[in-house]
Amino acid sequence: MRGETSLNSDRETREKFASRLKAKKEGALRVATELYDFVALLDENPRLERALTEPSRSAQDKGHLVDALLEGQADPLTVDILKDLAGRDWSKVCHIANAVEDLSVDAAAYYTDSQGSTLRVSSELAEIHSALIDLPLVLFRLSDEYSSPKARVDLLLALIPFDRLHPVTKQLAVNATADLRGRRFLSTLMWLINRFSEHMNQVMVTVTTAVPLSDEQGDQLVRLYGRQLGKPVHINSVVDPSVMGGMKIQYGSLVKDTTVVAQLQKLKRYMSMVG
Incomplete structure (x- = not known):
């Protein structure tokens, strides 16, 4: 569970950037991808998480660190979101990665909005969830943190006919097993379904x-x-x-x-x- 400080920081950043992500339209997909890549970077580098959440470090200094990491290669909106998150307070160091993931999903939803396919993606995620829920051995393998990400992804690709699904559906489902983030695959799928449903109210x-x-x-x-x-x-x-x-x-x-x-x-x- 996230503490109140982290929840407030997460919510305030999401609200602050909602209009800009919506205005980004199809460009929001690039932001979603870049933010998710940053989630993986944070998960792999606890020292980086600490550097971006250290209370004694100024927001400006943390912003310079974000610039140095991205080296001008990311979309300006991605950079602004990460700098804003780095300038906020967090109950725990690891919560900043969760917030970056939240913003990544938001960006993906605004991208599908621009295509008129948000409902389709949410429905397809639900179909995958329904197809796998009664397959305990498969679910175990898709959530096995001791197996390689490639093995888990290859299994998912072999099971689900992604060629008929929206590319965002595929990417979200692949992310859910490639980077488990301490969760079970099916739990992440349900979280994504709920997030897209909430986005559509x-x-x-x-x-x-x-x-x-x-x-x-x-x-x-x-x-x-x-x-x-x-x-x-x-x-x-x-x-x-x-x-x-x-x-x-x-x-x-x-x-x-x-x-x-x-x-x-x-x-x-x-x-x-x-x-």
Whole structure:
């Protein structure tokens, strides 16, 4: 958990640069990529994190350090964001990297806004989450900090048909396993889904069924979860014949599984206990 000081610094920088990232339009993708590269740099260099968060060091001095690291190669907006973050106070040294990651995701969302594809990316991330949630061995390998980043990425690329997905979806998913940042792959995916949904001021509800939802069913779910969650709801409908019937509903970290296959698995576990 981040302390109040870090949360405030993160929020204030995000609010400060929101309009500039939005105005950047397609150029926001470069900012997103550069910021994420800086996250990796911070994760690999604790001494750099300390240098950029040292309270006794002036904001101007920290700004000079950012300039020296980027050597004029980064977008000016990237530089301004990093200097602003370096000039703020942090509860813990490592929290500055988390804030840079937050701004990177913001930049990616403003880029997809400019393309009209933010909802598509959020839905595709939800589809990946739904496709992998019941594969514990795969998820273990995608979150195995003792394996190489390349091995984890290669596994993900072999599992997911990224050629039909948006490039930002691919990059975010690849980042989630290439640089685990002390998290589980699926947790990072859910965090990204929530962030994109919040950006659109709505909640993504993923509904997995054996056959496509009817329009009436979709409308009923929108009304039901809209009332329950108090926000506009988008239904991400995933068709998976292997569930056989019923519905699996996911939003946030919550999963309600009433599919036939889930009920059969419960029955099998019960029989094994009483047998």
